[in-house]
Amino acid sequence: MKATTFLSGLLAALTTTVSAQLPTNDAGQTGPFWLQLKSNDSSVDGQYLGSCHTGAAQQTLCLSGPDKPDTNIVSYLYLLNRTDGTDENEMGILTWNLPLYAGGNILQNVSIPFTLQYYPGSNVATSSVSIGGGMAVTVGFRNDTLYIPNWIDDSNFVEGQYPNITGQIQELNNFYACWVLVAAYYYQALTWVTSGAPHNRNCKPVDVVRIFYEN
Ligand SMILES: *[C@@H]1O[C@H](CO)[C@@H](O)[C@H](O)[C@H]1NC(C)=O
Numbered sequence: 001m002k003a004t005t006f007l008s009g010l011l012a013a014l015t016t017t018v019s020a021q022l023p024t025n026d027a028g029q030t031g032p033f034w035l036q037l038k039s040n041d042s043s044v045d046g047q048y049l050g051s052c053h054t055g056a057a058q059q060t061l062c063l064s065g066p067d068k069p070d071t072n073i074v075s076y077l078y079l080l081n082r083t084d085g086t087d088e089n090e091m092g093i094l095t096w097n098l099p100l101y102a103g104g105n106i107l108q109n110v111s112i113p114f115t116l117q118y119y120p121g122s123n124v125a126t127s128s129v130s131i132g133g134g135m136a137v138t139v140g141f142r143n144d145t146l147y148i149p150n151w152i153d154d155s156n157f158v159e160g161q162y163p164n165i166t167g168q169i170q171e172l173n174n175f176y177a178c179w180v181l182v183a184a185y186y187y188q189a190l191t192w193v194t195s196g197a198p199h200n201r202n203c204k205p206v207d208v209v210r211i212f213y214e215n
């Protein structure tokens with residue numbers, strides 16, 4: 001598929017309680033950058049992500065080929081609305097600019113946050129950058145590799161004892177490239193596996209790396 005259609009992105013799931021502890025100072029926007037997959041599976045290694053159409057102003061982040069995108073194709077360009085961190089470990093909201101065209105030129109961008117779409121029958125959540133796509137996922141880039149911060153490890157919860165929330169951050173990397181159904185569209189796209197092995201057996205583990213856009 002070609003990412004001349006729309007791209008979508010993945011976001012991290014936080015509880016509202018925990019995200020309220022994150023600093024929300026406006027530290028600005030980082031990017032734009034491309035997102036490229038690194039994988040031990042050669043069929044997905046090196047592929048760029050692009051926003052692919054899944055409905056009206058609805059996109060998933062799909063695999064869009066190994067060739068470096070032309071610099072003027074906005075479907076491949078993502079940004080980080082930074083809320084916290086350092087240059088080596090930036091945190092914030094991953095965003096994609098939905099272009100609104102007039103006369104062949106971008107009249108206006110609509111900044112859309114990366115979210116995850118969950119399904120009752122699977123632990124594979126699909127990536128989304130969609131109008132009305134739900135709560136933005138807080139993400140981090142450690143040395144330009146995408147992760148999702150997690151504060152709550154329920155594997156240690158004890159019956160009847162309120163858990164200790166230490167604030168210590170786990171940097172989770174449960175990204176996979178999988179053939180998934182998003183609305184009526186079947187794409188090989190970026191997904192997030194909530195925990196354990198992916199229920200969808202065609203999923204391949206990937207790292208998502210950002211490469212800063214240069215004109
Ligand atoms: C980032 O990479 C540099 C160079 O490889 C390394 O020295 C540094 O420790 C890394 N930083 C983090 C936060 O992982």
Ligand SMILES: *[C@@H]1O[C@H](CO)[C@@H](O)[C@H](O)[C@H]1NC(C)=O
Nearest residue numbers: 032074077097106107108109
């Ligand atoms: C829209 O966003 C793209 C990057 O995604 C940028 O290159 C372009 O300048 C923006 N255009 C406007 C009108 O803001």
Ligand SMILES: *[C@@H]1O[C@H](CO)[C@@H](O)[C@H](O)[C@H]1NC(C)=O
Nearest residue numbers: 028029081093095111112113
């Ligand atoms: C991202 O930051 C830009 C610049 O501050 C802002 O215009 C935009 O609305 C933000 N996007 C989201 C999804 O919060």
Ligand SMILES: *[C@@H]1O[C@H](CO)[C@@H](O)[C@H](O)[C@H]1NC(C)=O
Nearest residue numbers: 156157158161162163164165
């Ligand atoms: C929480 O931490 C305290 C102090 O370390 C410890 O006594 C207690 O057992 C912990 N509670 C749970 C549910 O782990």
Ligand SMILES: *[C@@H]1O[C@H](CO)[C@@H](O)[C@H](O)[C@H]1NC(C)=O
Nearest residue numbers: 038039040041204205206207
């Ligand atoms: C590739 O394999 C190495 C060695 O087993 C492992 O450390 C690394 O995490 C793997 N990379 C991915 C993206 O799965």
